[in-house]
Amino acid sequence: MWDVAEEMKAMLVFAEHRYYGESLPFGANSFKDIRHLNFLTSEQALADFAELIKHLKQTIPGAANQPVIALGGSYGGMLAAWFRMKYPHLVVGALAASAPIWQFEDLVQCGVFMEIVTRDFQKSGPHCPESIRRSWGVIDKFAATSSGLQWLSGTLHLCSSLGDFQDVKMLKDWISETWVNLAMVDYPYECNFLQPLPAWPIKVVCQYFRDPNVSDEVLVQNLFQALNVYYNYSGQVKCLNTSETATSNLGSTGWNYQACTEIIMPFCTNGIDDMFEPHSWDLKELSDECFKQWGVRMRPSWISTLYGGRKISSHSNIIFSNGELDPWSGGGVTKNITDSLIVINIPDGAHHLDLRARNALDPETVQLARASEVKYMKQWVRDFYAFGGKAKPNNF
Template sequence: MGCQALLLLVFLSLGAAATLRPGLKTFGSLHLSANPTSNPAIANNYSVLYFEQKVDHFGFSDTRTFKQRYLIADKHWQKNGGSILLYTGNEGDIVWFSNNTGFMWDVAEELKAMLVFAEHRYYGESLPFGEDSFKDSQHLNFLSSEQALADFAELIRHLKKTIPGAESQPVIAIGGSYGGMLAAWFRMKYPHIVVGALAASAPIWQFEELTPCGVFMKIVTQDFRKSGPHCSESIRKSWGAINQLSSTSSGLQWLTNTLRLCRPLTSEDVPTLKGWITETWVNLAMVNYPYATNFLQPLPAWPIKVVCQYLKRPNVSDTVLMQNIFQALNVYYNYSGQAKCLNMSQTATSSLGAVGWSFQACTEMVMPFCTNGVGDMFEPSLWDLEKFSDDCFNQWGVKPRPHWMTTLYGGKNISSHSNIVFSNGDLDPWSGGGVTKDISDTLVAIIIPDGAHHLDLRAHTAFDPSSVLLSRSLEVKHMKKWIADFYSNAKWQS
């Protein structure tokens, strides 16, 4: 389910937080990676397989190949009248996505479905050049959404040729976050291979000239504003408090002690501190789920409400305000009470996943983000494509192509496509770049009130709000129609 990569993109764009390598600043990303075996109950119910993929699908002289990992679960699959649900893997370990996409497991029996989870090239174990895959831009040259979609197409072709009964069944693409973008684009680019797509929390319009750069952080701010009186105002004032306190050596030492940081804070660390705190607020907005989770960190139900209990008083001294900020941060980083100190290098990103996504962000996935400190609760930060481009060149020796995604996938001119459901939670900051209104009878938007990042793809629980139950039922209704239409057309053609 995505979060880590897109989060990283926010902070690549804002120039916040720590560096992966000297030169290019990063923050979080779209998919928020965690323990790959976070749900071992599911982990035992699939087979792990590998498929030989071409490194370059779009040239003919390069014959190199690599092994793409994929998972298959066929407990509820029926050869007669069944279907295939393909999870379009995004920027991380496919086992983790499998374990955190409970919706697919929940509907498998009803749809008589085989579940296939396909790992994205350059992530998890699907490394085209092994340990050298991230060595330089030459080795990373084949990391793109376009190559990944071709991988998915080739994998489905392979499965239909080798699994008896699969060749005559409809395939539906399902994904969340960047994976949701891939699911939608897969249906657009390969409509003869997938009959429809569920694109959950998929910000396919979070690109230049399609979505205002400030929308994302405004939604984060709204989440905090709605969750407690003066909560967002306290956070907005905290940046000035940090600036004031960090201006002296004694203040830096006081911040180190008060925030219980694992290492002493220096004046050079202050931008990293701000980026780390910013990422925490963004992470909380994305995983503001109605029940306790262990998705990123052990968190209570509605974690922003819990955080905001400590941020009710914005008009206090700088020292008191930062003591309150610590209590709020502690909810995210130490809800279990086991952390002895707070580590600024502890973010949601995984090392290789973050490196891979930083390259994608520096090439095709150029999403502008900005803040103004008025409509949002963050320090002002302008979108500066030239600086972003220079940082990318210093990091990878490549320059971003801001318009390529719109050229490749159509931007907002997608009305000629069909059979895509775009779902977005209204609490999810990525909804700002998502499709939130119906485009046609078959390009449908589902809004989930009180829904955070791809809540609908998570497993069913007793604490699910009625809004997500309704959303899932609508999604299944659309998928059943796509399946029925497929078989009806096949029968007519025969």
């Protein structure tokens, strides 16, 4: 975005989402109870951005009659797309990178996300998913005895020793989330988005899973080495903390609440088409957990009702970019819908790689994607001026 802003002589504005960072509507009480959290919705966030644009146009000299483009990645990409849908008079277009706007209800299969994660590991080592799939049963085998739990804790260099079945379940969830995160940030160069990582980190991880026929003990030792790539690439970590998977503060409390109210994304695994333990999508179980935690019930249909689900062809000027390595692409828009609802797929791209700064190690596919995105954005700006300071009509 920094590069594009300079090229287009644009002002770059980063707007903070309410309830994240310092934008706390009720200060220290913002997460106190449901009454204070009631204003944490995508709708309210979009309305904030609409008010902000109006304010900037009124207060910044020369900004009044200038076009605005919304850009975002991941949830931010969803917001960018939805913003153009809901406020087409305020933004001339949107770049929605890695935006899984269809990862809701039954718009896509619930298993597609984990299948893409598995495919990424398969590409990096033919026996990699096979070894990971086998590891779950091996963990259970050692976890069946107290001496086995102790051995597992030591071999995996865990900060807290495993004590019971619940600890083992949390361990496996933590390992699963690690593989998911690696698929998201499988970038072609060193990076520290979620953790400090080497270039193409899945390839590095899969070096430890080359031989599918090692003993159970060696498999657990290899599992530690693989996890160590993600959690200790810097070499500074003394033990592995199973309560965290990312170093950055990404606003997990606010996101957990949103995932319990409106951002209800079905995920499932079958252990055959993916490398994870079988787990069905259980809306009732999750809804009960959310009620226990927040005192709220999920609204699984609301996002589709609010933003249209797959019925978005009446909108215009949105670029949906997806990296084919990114598991979120499974819930994204990956085929052109109309001439102005455009899809750019990036074969060698992980999670919103196109939004990251230019790098000498960028694959040609992402360089081409960025050039295409800029071409469309420049066209939106030209259309804005050609049509007297407003976006080109949808039916033009």
